[in-house]
Amino acid sequence: MNKCDYHHLNHVKEQHKSKKTLWFTLIITLFFTVMEIVGGFLSDSLALLSDSAHMISDVLALGMSMTAIYMATRNPNKKYTFGFLRFEIIASFINGLALAVIALGIFIEGIKRVMNPREVDLQLMLIIASIGLLVNIILTIVLSRSLKEEENLNIKSALWHFLGDLLSSVGIIISAILIYFTGLSILDPLISMIIGGIIFTGGAKIIHESYLILMESVPEKFDLDSVRHDIRTVEGVVDVHEMHLWAVTTDHYSLTAHVFIREDSQPLSTISTINRLLKDKYGLKHSTIQIEHPAINDHGLYGKEMLLKKQAYSS
The missing domain is CATH 1.20.1510.10 (Cation efflux protein transmembrane domain)
Known part of the structure; x- marks a missing residue:
């Protein structure tokens, strides 16, 4: 390595x-x-x-x-x-x-x-x-x-x-x-x-x-909507997108997701909390979480909607 x-x-x-x-x-x-x-x-x-x-x-x-x-x-x-x-x-x-x-x-x-x-x-x-x-x-x-x-x-x-x-x-x-x-x-x-x-x-x-x-489909034991909902409940998270969950082989799972967070949130702390949630509740030990900001990372209409949400949170 x-x-x-x-x-x-x-x-x-x-x-x-x-x-x-x-x-x-x-x-x-x-x-x-x-x-x-x-x-x-x-x-x-x-x-x-x-x-x-x-x-x-x-x-x-x-x-x-x-x-x-x-x-x-x-x-x-x-x-x-x-x-x-x-x-x-x-x-x-x-x-x-x-x-x-x-x-x-x-x-x-x-x-x-x-x-x-x-x-x-x-x-x-x-x-x-x-x-x-x-x-x-x-x-x-x-x-x-x-x-x-x-x-x-x-x-x-x-x-x-x-x-x-x-x-x-x-x-x-x-x-x-x-x-x-x-x-x-x-x-x-x-x-x-x-x-x-x-x-x-x-x-x-x-x-x-x-x-x-x-085909890297979502394993039957996981409900993707439930996982997404739980990530959204983490303090500072505004929304989750580009989320993928698949099995490399039996009992070996991976997850990736892009997360919009509030400007006053601590990115490293938020990622750590999300990873701990995924590991403790779902047994997902290999997860990759990418923090994004809708004003910097272009996501079209979806990004504009998230930007409005973030502004609403700030106010």
Whole structure:
């Protein structure tokens, strides 16, 4: 960092719990993915093969999530002044897209197999699905507990992956049992298509959440009008404008605002009071407040109205 940035807030995110959770999840997932791919080809079950494709995406998603967590620990520099926190959101967006694409692929293949049903090895299909159910229950519990301790969109996207896997395993088991008793092989692709719909829903949710952050929209937990109102209540403040509130990544927020103050106010004291308000009430630790005077800073008709207000206050 340059000397001028000595007091720059470090945009760094240490996520020890998330890191351990993802390493454990990645190792278990990689092992079971190999098992499910082999089992899917041997049993010729679309339900197993579609789930194994989803598991491959899990491995890639977890690898990307791990990269995002390590990137988030790197300090800002003169080029990346916000650090590398945003990579977490980029990774989540890609993970969400992967879920959606896989779901569409499952749906297309399901339609093909509905038109041309194929025999499946029910015993092998049931054994692997049962193992998968146990694995996915364990991983879902582990990820859920981690998410409660550390808010992380990557963990949330991974959780959606494994909720999809868990439902896939349940669907495959139900499919195998129904095929055994009815002899209807068409149930295998039908169950797969239902699973694909659930996976697509999870992917769409992750895409939406990460899209909002990438577009720097106001986070849902904040009411911009309420924040603006509270700033206006600070002693000496006449009005607030050019206000922006966005998330750099999950749980890391920034705010900027221009503030008109009375001439008899102390600018440094006013800024300090506003920053303290934002931190104590809203948890906003990274805020940039710019003090302005409507007679000096041209704001057109709006500035003239503020100037009249200031004159009214003075009189």
